Amino acid sequence: MIRPALVLAFIVVLTVAARSFLPSGVGASTAGAALGFGFILIAALQTGHIFHALRLPHLTGFILCGAIVGPEVLGFIDAESVAALGPLKRVAVGLIGLLAGCELNLRALKPKLRNIAIFAGSGMGGGVVVLFATFVAVISLLPATRELPLMERVVIALICANALVAFSPPVVIGVINESRARGPLTEICVPLVVVADLIIVITFSLTTAVGHGVFPSEQSASGLGALLWHVFGSIAAGLVFGTAFAVYLTRVKERVALFIFGTLFVIAEVAPVAHVDPLLIGLTAGLFLENISPVSGHEVMHETEPAAMPTFTLFFAVIGAELHVHAFMSVVKFSVLAAIARAIGVFVGTRIGARRADSDPVVGRFIAFSMLPQAGIALALATSVKSSYKPWGEAVGTILLGTVVVNEVLGPILFRGALSRAGEIPPEDEGPTSSDPGTRVEPTPIPGPITGDVRPDGGVT
């Protein structure tokens, strides 16, 4: 722990020194992106080590590091540099979707599908019900919404509940990989949150259609058709890119990682313009590769392995840097309330579901914790609410973002704790690892399937 703390301090001092060279009012515009990239990557990795030594997830360290060094707190990374890292973040989202899809072998999942459906339905259902009730009450207190008719407040609460029930496959995969967990709980977590998030994206499209019906705006002109395009267009694009990956992997086989990252960059560039979702595209492409094409999804995982760790570290650190800390502080009481309500809803829902599911008792006890972390999708949905509905979207969206902040920071810690209590984290990973200099560098192993057997050392940590 001392070594990463010293390295972190050293890097911070160097960055502050470099910035002091610049005259006041001049940003490190030309070098900002590279400096921001390097600084946030190194700082996040060191913070991850410190958190690991404290028996906390690396991911929480990455996110908190980003938040602390980001523009809203210490400002070592300015907003411009964070914005310059945006394309990398979108590439990471696509990669996360692709790798999650590649890990989902539907044939292997078939025996667990009933349990997945039960836990997804009960967890989401419980979360939505309690969140809906909470937001009906909260909206009556907010100056921006309390004067609205009851029907409109109900619709707002429905939109908020739907947006906030979203989960985080990247965080779940990341915590599992970094803790090297394996067991019945681990096996069901990833497909559960992936499937649940897919459902949430679709239901959010429908909820938004209802919302635009009640609160018409310029953006609602496109209506349900655009939302259906967002979902099904993404799936169609995913199939196209999945086919392209499969053709490349079978016919070319050279510079596979470059082709995949290049394609993900194209997806990241095209997605906002074409109104499609990089995560859904990546997920569909991964599912196609693993389940339909002759190419194994694990081949893709193996090829992208070297670049996966820096990509994901950067992704989580940038998410942290983008946290609206000041906005969060202004709505902290509502956000904490919503986070508690969500946790209660999910917890009660999965407990009820566990009675009907034919699963290991450990799964029933701890599965709710895999549904607590939130990140990319929840942030996107909250941002969508904030920007789509005027005049109340700003206030309500800020509460949603604040709730995501709470779950983003605490979710990985609680989930890792649940994996530990379920006895699925190997003993050697429970305690702090050696920080001695010159520790032997282990070769990166080829990842194994997560559905039947969690890979021992993934690229995502």
Add this chain to the structure above:
Amino acid sequence: MPPRIERFDTLAAMAHGSVARIVLGLVATLALAILANQPRVRRMSARLGMHAVSSTGLPFVILGAVFHLEAVGILTPTVLGHLRPAFEFGLGWIGFAVGMQFDLRRIERLPKGIASAVAIEVIAPMLAVAVAAGPVLLALRVFPGEGFFRNLIVLCACAAASAPLDKSFALTGPAAKFLRDVTKQDEVVSLALLGIVAVFFRPPNVGVHWHLPPSGWLLVALGVGALLGIVAFVLLRGARKASERIALLLGGVAFASGMAGALALSVPVTCAMAGALLANLPVPDDQGLRKIILDFEGPLYLVFLVVVGASWDPRPWQGWAIGVTLMVARAYGKALGGRLAARTVRGLPREEVVFSALLPQSPVSVVIIVAAGMLDLGTDTPVTGWLVNAVIVSGVMSELVAFFVRRRVIGATT
């Protein structure tokens, strides 16, 4: 001229038609990759010696230029803006990779005389270019006091670097060792010259607090390079897994690039110093480290050269004039160097083999000219654009000449 990359705050600027073109570009790239990997195509390109062309990186420059054409519209300003971090980082990574070649233990182990021969082969083309390009620059009204010496040194730096040895020569023993050492050390010399330009021809008012004499900037540059090398060493010593090692190396090089940029130092030179220091420190598994660097170097070069190609303006005739001069003088220097080196050490390959092997220009020359242009920001002059054009023109012509000479040499050998 350094690549002009504009930033757009919104993606809305991208027209919907561009989406289709970008997707079509991807499909075309996929089709080309599949085609290039067909056994028949591979056999044909090997027979023609075409695979050597890719080592110079010029096809990617041309690809970037084509993708940037308005009619094609794939590399739009928005897309280029989003590639900017990779571009800056690529400059640093390439510099770092060149610096890692400067292993003093390896140089000390060179057989007697080889070091002198390498030095001759590196210095001769630089002198030839200095003699030939000087009058051309003067004729183009680039006078002393207006960047004459600076631009001449940059051209000499570009002239030194040769592309990696083409496998079709199938050389072994001291001959291969000599040629490989030349192609490694000439890049180090090129970057060293760029470092001199960055320190001694530093434009005033480049946006930092400090105002130092060149000797002061020399010390700052050396100190920052060494400090960043130590940072990289400390980071890599603490890596626990191979994947973490990659992440830390990427972070370390990006940090070095950003630090150099923030201090208005040359990015590739600073990173090369950090790399050179690391190469001479006891890093665990240094072979694995070199492999990581090489694995990432290719894709980064590709992105770098494609972005340079997208900013390339081949229209000014002055660039062509300098380019032809650079190519001819460089070729003469390489031939002269080969002849002198052969007299110095026995057992070296024949002059024409050395000439054809070292004639192709290294993509590092494009890095140098672009990095030099970035140092010159604020002094809005067309000369930088001419020089970028000249280096690309010289690279293309060198490759064409080397292609025909190589076929003749290899044919004569076999």
